Amino acid sequence: MRFEHTKLPASAIALRAELRSFLAEAGRDWTPAIRARSWMGFDREFSRELGRRGWIGMVWPKAYGGHERSGLERVVVLEELLAVGAPVAAHWIGDRQSGPLILRRGTEEQRRRILPGVASGELAFCIGLSEPEAGSDLAALRTKAERVPGGWKLNGRKIWTTNAHLSDWMIALVRTSPAPEGGSRHAGLSQFLVDLRLSGISIRPIRDLLGEESFNEVTFDDVLLPEDALLGQEGAGWAQATEELALERSGPERYLSSLPALTGAVDALRDVPGADVAVGRMVARLNTLRGMSLSVVGMLEAGEAPAREAALVKDAGNDFEQRLPEQIRALLEPEDMPEDLRSLLADLTQLAPTFSLRGGTREILRGIIARELGLR
Amino acid sequence: MRAIILEQVDRLLAANSGAPALRRLEAGEWPEDLWEALEGLGLPLLLVPEDLGGIGLGWADAAAVWQVIGRYAAPAPVAECMLANGFAAAAGIEPRGGFTTFGLRAPFGRFAAQVLLEPAPGRIALHAPGTHTPGANIGREPRDDITPGALLAEGALPNSHGPRALRLGHALLRAALIAGAVQHALTLAVDWANTRKQFGRALGKFQAIQQQLAVVASEAAAVSVAVASAAQAVDAGGLEGAAFEIACAKIIAGEAAQTTAATVHQVFAAIGITEDHELHHTTRRLWSWRDEGGSERAWAAEIGRAVLAQGGAALWPNITARDIP
Numbered sequence: 082m083r084f085e086h087t088k089l090p091a092s093a094i095a096l097r098a099e100l101r102s103f104l105a106e107a108g109r110d111w112t113p114a115i116r117a118r119s120w121m122g123f124d125r126e127f128s129r130e131l132g133r134r135g136w137i138g139m140v141w142p143k144a145y146g147g148h149e150r151s152g153l154e155r156v157v158v159l160e161e162l163l164a165v166g167a168p169v170a171a172h173w174i175g176d177r178q179s180g181p182l183i184l185r186r187g188t189e190e191q192r193r194r195i196l197p198g199v200a201s202g203e204l205a206f207c208i209g210l211s212e213p214e215a216g217s218d219l220a221a222l223r224t225k226a227e228r229v230p231g232g233w234k235l236n237g238r239k240i241w242t243t244n245a246h247l248s249d250w251m252i253a254l255v256r257t258s259p260a261p262e263g264g265s266r267h268a269g270l271s272q273f274l275v276d277l278r279l280s281g282i283s284i285r286p287i288r289d290l291l292g293e294e295s296f297n298e299v300t301f302d303d304v305l306l307p308e309d310a311l312l313g314q315e316g317a318g319w320a321q322a323t324e325e326l327a328l329e330r331s332g333p334e335r336y337l338s339s340l341p342a343l344t345g346a347v348d349a350l351r352d353v354p355g356a357d358v359a360v361g362r363m364v365a366r367l368n369t370l371r372g373m374s375l376s377v378v379g380m381l382e383a384g385e386a387p388a389r390e391a392a393l394v395k396d397a398g399n400d401f402e403q404r405l406p407e408q409i410r411a412l413l414e415p416e417d418m419p420e421d422l423r424s425l426l427a428d429l430t431q432l433a434p435t436f437s438l439r440g441g442t443r444e445i446l447r448g449i450i451a452r453e454l455g456l457r
Numbered sequence: 458m459r460a461i462i463l464e465q466v467d468r469l470l471a472a473n474s475g476a477p478a479l480r481r482l483e484a485g486e487w488p489e490d491l492w493e494a495l496e497g498l499g500l501p502l503l504l505v506p507e508d509l510g511g512i513g514l515g516w517a518d519a520a521a522v523w524q525v526i527g528r529y530a531a532p533a534p535v536a537e538c539m540l541a542n543g544f545a546a547a548a549g550i551e552p553r554g555g556f557t558t559f560g561l562r563a564p565f566g567r568f569a570a571q572v573l574l575e576p577a578p579g580r581i582a583l584h585a586p587g588t589h590t591p592g593a594n595i596g597r598e599p600r601d602d603i604t605p606g607a608l609l610a611e612g613a614l615p616n617s618h619g620p621r622a623l624r625l626g627h628a629l630l631r632a633a634l635i636a637g638a639v640q641h642a643l644t645l646a647v648d649w650a651n652t653r654k655q656f657g658r659a660l661g662k663f664q665a666i667q668q669q670l671a672v673v674a675s676e677a678a679a680v681s682v683a684v685a686s687a688a689q690a691v692d693a694g695g696l697e698g699a700a701f702e703i704a705c706a707k708i709i710a711g712e713a714a715q716t717t718a719a720t721v722h723q724v725f726a727a728i729g730i731t732e733d734h735e736l737h738h739t740t741r742r743l744w745s746w747r748d749e750g751g752s753e754r755a756w757a758a759e760i761g762r763a764v765l766a767q768g769g770a771a772l773w774p775n776i777t778a779r780d781i782p
Contacts, residue, residue: 082674084682086689089780097777164773340773347769360764361757365708368701368776369683376682397675444664450674451667454647 082390082453086372087379093157100161103134108165113421116166116341117428120173120334121295121435123247125205128171131162132202137172138180145184146197152382156375160333166341170244175199178328179206179252183274186313186321191274195250207245208329209253209275209299210322213238217445220266220319224255224301226273233257233273233311235281235304243439245297246284251275254322257315270318273310281305291431327388329440331377336370336398338436339405342429343367345422346409356412363408366401374398389453396446399437406430459518465498466525474529476735483597483738487568488533492556495535502552504543509551511542519543520633520688524681527637530738534558534565534598540630541573544622548581548612557583559623566601567591571609578620583609594745596738619697626696627750629687629703632710635746636680639710639717642739643673646721666724673720676713683709693781701779704756711753714743 107130115122131137139155141147162169180199183191198204215222224237239245239253251274258269277284281304286294313321343363350356373394380387406429415423437443451457473491482488495501504519505511523536534556541557555570563572569586576582585606592600614622647670650661660666687706690699718740722729729736747753764772 082678084678086682086685091782093780094782101774160777344769344772347764347772351765351768357761357765358754358757359761361704361759361761362708362712362753364760364764364772364776365683365705365757368705369679369686369709371776372682372686373678393675393678396671397679444668447668447671448664450671451661454643454667454670454674456647456650456661456667456670 082393084373084376084390085379087153087375087382089153089157089375090151092154096154096157097161100136100158104161104165104167108167111166111168113425114428115168117425117432118168118170119163119166119338119341120169121243121432122168123170123205123244123295124168125171125202125247127168128202128205130202131169131172132200137176137202138196138200141180141184141196141200145192146200148200152378156333156378160337160371163334163337164340164344171205171247172199172202173334174208175204175206175250177332178208178325179250181328182252182272182321182325183312185324186272187274188309190309191312195274198249204250205244205248207242207248207251207277209239209242209251209255211239211241213240213298217442219254219322220270222254222256222270224253226255226257226271226306228257229305231305232308233306235273235275235301235306237301239299239301240297241287242284242297242299243295245277245299246286246294249277251277251299252312252325254318257318267319269316270322271315272312272318272321273306274312275301275304275306275310279304279306291428323388324386326441327386327391328381330395330446331374331381331387331391333371333374335395335436335440336367336374336401339402339429339433340367342406342409342422342425345419345425346413349417349419349422350409350412353412359408359412363401363405370394370398370401389449392441392446392449395440396437396443396450399443403433403436406433458512458514459521462498462500462503462512462514462518463521463525466495466500466522469494469498470525470529470532474532476733476738478532479530479735479738482532485599487565491533492535495533496554500535501538501542501557503539505546505552509546511546511552515688516629516691517685517688520629520684523630523633524637524640524684527634527639528641530638530641530742531598531634534568536630536634537564540626544573544575544581544614544626545583545610545612547618547622548614550581550583550610550612553583553609560627561603561605562592562600563589563603565599566603567599572603572605573623574605575621575623576611579614579616579618579622580611581614582611585609594749596742596745598742598745615695617695617698619695619700622696624751625700625703628707628756629684629691629750631746631750632680632687632703632706633684635710635714635743636677636684638739638743638746639673639677639680639713642717642721642736642743643670643677645736645739646670646673646724649725660724669720670724673717676709676716680706680710680713689781690779701760704751704760707751707756708753708760711747714747718743 226233257271502511507513541559542552558569559573587606589601683706687702690702
């Protein structure tokens with residue numbers, strides 16, 4: 082694996098300034114609870130505003146509602162949104178993976194029908210991968226689509242689907258033909274664009290440890306999908322989902338989820354003995370992870386497929402953002418924290434376990450690195 | 458140019474390193490033949506401009522070469538000599554032949570033809586070696602306390618080098634060597650895990666081993682990125698201008714050194730502890746080099762003090778403002 086230095090374009094400076102001035106205004110009333118949730122926090126009105134400003138689908142062709150800017154400009158927008166903990170979940174998945182997948186694998190009609198709505202912040206996507214019996218072992222999934230006259234009949238169940246109850250579409254990975262006897266379970270899988278308003282779909286929220294309903298169980302009971310719900314090639318679902326996961330793992334949200342806590346803590350730590358060394362180490366990690374993350378973006382921009390590099394950076398980034406709240410806590414007594422910081426840390430502490438679960442568990446990612454090392 | 462030199466250095470060190478060479482070095486023997494070959498490549502003059510007889514490459518090139526040297530556990534102190542000659546040339550002093558070391562606790566000082574010092578901020582002085590009290594780091598590399606001899610030449614560094622150029626350059630040098638050594642330790646451990654069998658299968662087939670080595674791979678990538686980014690920052694803005702990136706690189710290098718040494722020894726188990734095994738030449742250097750050129754604690758304190766003084770709101774803008782345009 083090689084991580085070449087990626088240089089941001091000169092236009093990044095002005096773009097960053099534009100974002101900062103917009104966010105200073107837009108984020109004035111964001112509570113610590115909103116900032117803690119950041120890219121897990123759903124606010125469709127805010128996403129619409131970003132869409133109006135051209136900050137969703139930035140790299141897509143204009144014909145599909147995009148703005149034909151570079152991936153290196155897009156990452157500037159992502160960084161600035163994450164740095165202040167902006168609530169971006171309503172468009173995040175569509176912008177990051179579903180949209181690009183449709184752009185790459187979808188039909189012309191699918192692109193025209195769906196992408197402009199994603200880019201305007203109107204259409205929200207959720208991820209249809211995990212199932213009750215298929216977590217890290219994704220190929221064990223059982224949801225099935227069978228050919229019927231005029232389309233497909235979908236049966237089965239997806240789970241841990243973040244914000245499914247608020248989303249319009251799901252890209253679901255399902256089985257369209259049985260795995261060949263003694264052959265690879267990766268064969269016979271396909272991806273579908275599922276309109277979540279279709280009848281036969283029920284979405285049951287699952288209350289999480291925060292006492293909130295952010296993820297769901299989505300049940301498909303004889304759902305009739307139109308012919309053109311198939312995304313990409315029948316039977317190529319595994320390869321497509323692998324591409325999708327590489328996109329899902331490649332962004333700066335994999336190390337920046339806790340950054341608002343660090344910026345919030347710096348002021349409270351000013352006179353705390355030993356804080357300088359601890360903060361210096363955290364900032365060195367942050368800066369280095371940023372270099373690694375930008376390197377992955379640079380590879381994507383160059384048309385490469387840095388799936389393994391993305392897995393490595395996600396794992397390292399998750400480790401950083403997961404430990405960050407604990408490191409702050411090690412320096413400051415709760416009663417010495419300003420109220421905003423205390424409540425931000427309280428939420429992050431409860432959210433942090435998911436960082437190394439969502440988008441591929443730590444163990445799966447390290448398995449990918451081990452394979453790259455030649456150990457498996 | 459860089460690619461050619463990297464390949465030449467790699468080939469030369471591959472033929473002249475390994476446990477026997479490192480054992481002789483640690484026993485106090487000067488690697489005469491290797492040194493002559495390195496001089497033959499012009500390596501000690503890599504950072505010296507062409508008009509002073511050097512190769513005239515930059516810090517990013519030097520750091521890449523240092524990583525290669527680190528991969529071979531530095532069988533000769535040529536990285537140190539590159540740094541010293543680079544500083545001499547930057548101060549307008551024409552580099553002299555032979556091995557030049559630097560500092561009052563001088564790497565391989567007992568073998569030096571001359572020693573480079575920073576007598577005052579921004580000033581460089583080249584001295585005859587004088588006398589020394591021998592010492593060594595835990596890598597058993599000579600670290601000799603020098604009483605410098607006659608002043609041979611003196612000059613001023615350009616402003617962009619700042620008032621503590623030697624400390625910064627030394628930190629980058631050690632971080633780059635660590636980056637290479639971490640990579641080498643990982644390679645050794647992966648080879649071993651794929652060879653050694655227990656419970657009827659190769660160690661590397663156990664997830665417990667895979668997961669640990671994946672973390673080392675991650676650290677190897679991190680330190681390599683941090684070093685490359687620091688070296689590029691020096692090329693773009695001078696040593697003092699790159700102080701933040703150099704500090705980051707040395708911090709990550711120190712942390713990577715710790716994680717790597719601990720993990721590879723765990724993977725190798727008892728055989729890796731033996732004198733006969735090559736592993737310790739690398740791990741003892743990792744433990745030494747993290748303390749030299751400023752420990753990760755020292756550099757973290759510097760970054761941390763600045764971040765705390767500037768306040769939380771400035772943290773992210775300050776980081777992004779350092780992007781090289």
